[in-house]
Amino acid sequence: MFVVGSGARHLEDELRALGGGGLNVEIKRFPDGEKYVRVMGSSEEVTVVQSTFAPQDEHLVELILLADALRERGVQKLRAVVPYLAYSRQDRVTKDGEPVSVRAILRAIAVYYDELYVFDLHNPETLRFFPSKAVNLSPAGAIAEYFGKKLGEGVVLAPDKGALMRAKAVAEKLGLEYSHFHKVRISPTEVQMKPVDVDVKGKNVLIVDDIISTGGTMIRAANLLKEMGAKKVFVAATHGVFAEGAIERVSKAVDELAVTNTIPTPVSKISIVPDILKL
Amino acid sequence: MFVVGSGARHLEDELRALGGGGLNVEIKRFPDGEKYVRVMGSSEEVTVVQSTFAPQDEHLVELILLADALRERGVQKLRAVVPYLAYSRQDRVTKDGEPVSVRAILRAIAVYYDELYVFDLHNPETLRFFPSKAVNLSPAGAIAEYFGKKLGEGVVLAPDKGALMRAKAVAEKLGLEYSHFHKVRISPTEVQMKPVDVDVKGKNVLIVDDIISTGGTMIRAANLLKEMGAKKVFVAATHGVFAEGAIERVSKAVDELAVTNTIPTPVSKISIVPDILKL
Numbered sequence: 343m344f345v346v347g348s349g350a351r352h353l354e355d356e357l358r359a360l361g362g363g364g365l366n367v368e369i370k371r372f373p374d375g376e377k378y379v380r381v382m383g384s385s386e387e388v389t390v391v392q393s394t395f396a397p398q399d400e401h402l403v404e405l406i407l408l409a410d411a412l413r414e415r416g417v418q419k420l421r422a423v424v425p426y427l428a429y430s431r432q433d434r435v436t437k438d439g440e441p442v443s444v445r446a447i448l449r450a451i452a453v454y455y456d457e458l459y460v461f462d463l464h465n466p467e468t469l470r471f472f473p474s475k476a477v478n479l480s481p482a483g484a485i486a487e488y489f490g491k492k493l494g495e496g497v498v499l500a501p502d503k504g505a506l507m508r509a510k511a512v513a514e515k516l517g518l519e520y521s522h523f524h525k526v527r528i529s530p531t532e533v534q535m536k537p538v539d540v541d542v543k544g545k546n547v548l549i550v551d552d553i554i555s556t557g558g559t560m561i562r563a564a565n566l567l568k569e570m571g572a573k574k575v576f577v578a579a580t581h582g583v584f585a586e587g588a589i590e591r592v593s594k595a596v597d598e599l600a601v602t603n604t605i606p607t608p609v610s611k612i613s614i615v616p617d618i619l620k621l
Numbered sequence: 622m623f624v625v626g627s628g629a630r631h632l633e634d635e636l637r638a639l640g641g642g643g644l645n646v647e648i649k650r651f652p653d654g655e656k657y658v659r660v661m662g663s664s665e666e667v668t669v670v671q672s673t674f675a676p677q678d679e680h681l682v683e684l685i686l687l688a689d690a691l692r693e694r695g696v697q698k699l700r701a702v703v704p705y706l707a708y709s710r711q712d713r714v715t716k717d718g719e720p721v722s723v724r725a726i727l728r729a730i731a732v733y734y735d736e737l738y739v740f741d742l743h744n745p746e747t748l749r750f751f752p753s754k755a756v757n758l759s760p761a762g763a764i765a766e767y768f769g770k771k772l773g774e775g776v777v778l779a780p781d782k783g784a785l786m787r788a789k790a791v792a793e794k795l796g797l798e799y800s801h802f803h804k805v806r807i808s809p810t811e812v813q814m815k816p817v818d819v820d821v822k823g824k825n826v827l828i829v830d831d832i833i834s835t836g837g838t839m840i841r842a843a844n845l846l847k848e849m850g851a852k853k854v855f856v857a858a859t860h861g862v863f864a865e866g867a868i869e870r871v872s873k874a875v876d877e878l879a880v881t882n883t884i885p886t887p888v889s890k891i892s893i894v895p896d897i898l899k900l
Contacts, residue, residue: 368718374834374862375675376708381718396654399678406729410720429655439660441689450685450729555653583653 343385347392347408349401350425352606356615357391369404379407384415390455391423391618395583395605398428402447409454422455423618425604426581431553433465445471459621461604461614462508462552462580481602481614482511485578488600488612489548490516492576496546499523499537499567501559509550512578523563535559535566543571554579554601557592564595576600582607622664626671626687628680629704631885635894636670648683658686663694669734670702670897674862674884677707681726688733701734702897704883705860710832712744724750738900740883740893741787741831741859760881760893761790764857767879767891768827769795771855775825778802778816778846780838788829791857802842814838814845822850833858833880836871843874855879861886 344364346354358364366382377400390408394401409420432443448471451458458476463469469476493516500509500522513520521540528534547567554560554577564575574597582589582601589609592599603610623643625633637643645661656679669687673680688699711722727750730737737755742748748755772795779788779801792799800819807813826846833839833856843854853876861868861880868888871878882889 373864375677376711376722377678378711378722379720380716383718397678398654399656399676399682403678403681403726406725407720407722410722410725411718414714414720415718432655432657435693437659439662439690439694441658441686441693443655443657443686443689446685446689446733447682449732453728453732454725585652 343388345381345388345390345408345412347390347401347404349393349395349404350391350423352603352610353391353393353425353613353615353618356613357618360615360619362615362619367408377404377407379404379411381408381411381415384412384417386417387419387421388412388417389421389423389621391425393425393604394428395426402428402450406450406454413454419457420455421457421459421621422451423459423621424451425461425602425614425618426583427460427463430460430464430468433468442468442471444468448472448476459618461602461617464552479614479617480508480511481580481604481612481617482508483515484602484612484614484617485550485580486512486515489576489578492574492598493518493546493548496548496574497521497540497542499540499547499549499563501549501551501563505551508552512548512550535562537567537570542567544573546574546576547572548576548578551577551579553581553583554588554592555583556585557588560592561595564592574598578612581605582610622662622667624660624667624669624687624691626669626680626683628672628674628683629670629702631882631889632670632672632704632892632894632897635892636897639894639898641894641898646687656683656686658683658690660687660690660694663691663696665696666698666700667691667696668700668702668900670704672704672883673707674705681707681729685729685733692733698736699734700736700738700900701730702738702900703730704740704881704893704897705862706739706742709739709743709747712747721747721750723747727751727755738897740881740896743831758893758896759787759790760859760883760891760896761787762794763881763891763893763896764829764859765791765794768855768857771853771877772797772825772827775827775853776800776819776821777827777829778819778842780828780830780842784830787831791827791829814841816846816849821846823852825853825855826851827855827857830856830858832860832862833867833871834862835864836867839871840874843871853877857891860884861889 368380429443498513498520602612647659708722777792777799881891
């Protein structure tokens with residue numbers, strides 16, 4: 343049985359259409375700003391689907407309020423599916439005195455939930471902070487399916503070496519070549535990018551990343567690929583955490599921009615719902 | 622050592638003026654909406670002061686991020702002082718399927734904090750959900766001090782029987798008479814109130830409650846007391862969770878309205894900072 347929080351309302355119709363049974367939920371806000379949740383019905387096992395994009399903190403608190411209500415109803419096994427996990431980029435202490443914010447969030451979720459499923463976590467190693475079963479799901483299948491035909495005999499590229507596994511996963515599903523960009527700092531303010539060991543001339547290219555925010559890297563990469571003679575340039579990402587104007591800027595620079603629906607945006611054209619239903 | 626979150630900034634100057642040493646904190650928001658915190662310096666024992674009025678969920682998440690940063694810095698003993706605890710009125714299941722929201726909040730705080738101090742909790746019994754030391758502090762001393770002279774040989778009243786202990790605590794500090802209002806439902810829409818076993822004629826009266834939101838009860842009580850010949854009518858509460866326009870409406874109906882500074886409002890004239898410093 344599924345319970346859908348307000349951070350996953352955009353997935354609800356598809357979840358139900360594909361056969362995911364759900365419990366109805368009432369979610370409202372009291373005049374003082376506190377959230378009120380109520381779950382109609384119960385089941386022995388329940389999966390709460392709640393993405394935690396902005397307003398992140400409200401979505402997180404709702405996630406634990408829903409869990410409390412479900413435990414109160416006697417639910418034995420509680421699973422959280424958090425397609426986009428807030429604070430996942432605050433995964434290490436860069437300056438003394440900083441928290442590992444994602445750890446704090448994972449620990450708070452663990453108070454109530456037996457299992458946690460997230461999509462394409464920025465740093466999958468941080469899942470060790472969740473004391474019980476935690477799984478990092480890959481949207482590679484969904485991305486490959488969406489871009490497969492458009493890409494043809496193209497190439498899949500990661501924007502940097504750290505993201506190579508993501509490009510590899512998509513490329514392998516399509517039987518395509520893959521590589522990554524290499525970034526060379528040529529001055530304090532300038533970084534030169536070039537794709538490593540791959541010829542893009544006359545080929546379609548798909549660049550895959552986990553998160554797009556400003557889109558600066560993607561735009562530079564796309565421009566470079568065009569200069570190098572690439573045919574069409576597509577950009578895909580799991581999480582569209584777009585800064586103001588980023589969708590327009592990236593869209594202008596590439597042939598198509600598409601992200602998954604872990605976060606609802608105008609370009610969330612790739613659905614992770616089938617992956618949720620496989621759990 | 623104190624660390625002050627953004628929900629307690631309004632207490633910081635007084636804390637420092639009265640000798641409460643503090644660690645500096647940087648708190649900002651990333652463009653995507655996530656909070657960033659950083660604590661400068663460390664100490665073996667740290668008390669985080671953070672009130673959790675609106676935006677409640679942001680203040681709550683900040684409370685646990687600060688704790689993670691402090692634990693990362695090696696703090697051994699962590700105390701949370703939460704003058705106003707969000708979700709404290711959601712303390713029981715009224716309809717099937719509701720959470721005991723305050724339980725969820727207390728459990729999330731307990732992940733990091735060894736001790737918790739709150740002021741005048743709506744239902745003090747809910748502190749049992751905090752697995753280690755949790756203390757409900759009374760602002761009765763501060764309220765008595767603020768209204769003592771103005772009240773003279775007056776009477777302290779609770780708006781209903783459930784709030785009597787609060788009025789009693791203030792009255793005993795001043796050596797005054799105390800009682801409570803009795804509410805009788807005379808029709809489905811009408812409730813009659815009257816003070817029990819006390820003569821208010823010619824006397825000053827202080828009505829004390831934990832929370833004022835709409836202020837409706839206080840206004841009705843004040844009007845009734847005036848009709849009964851009370852001299853001056855004062856209203857005090859611990860937490861000023863005022864609805865739109867409530868401060869003005871209550872102020873017009875009484876001789877003076879004052880609440881403590883667990884929540885910053887234009888009438889938060891009674892300070893709980895000395896009580897925090899006694900911990």
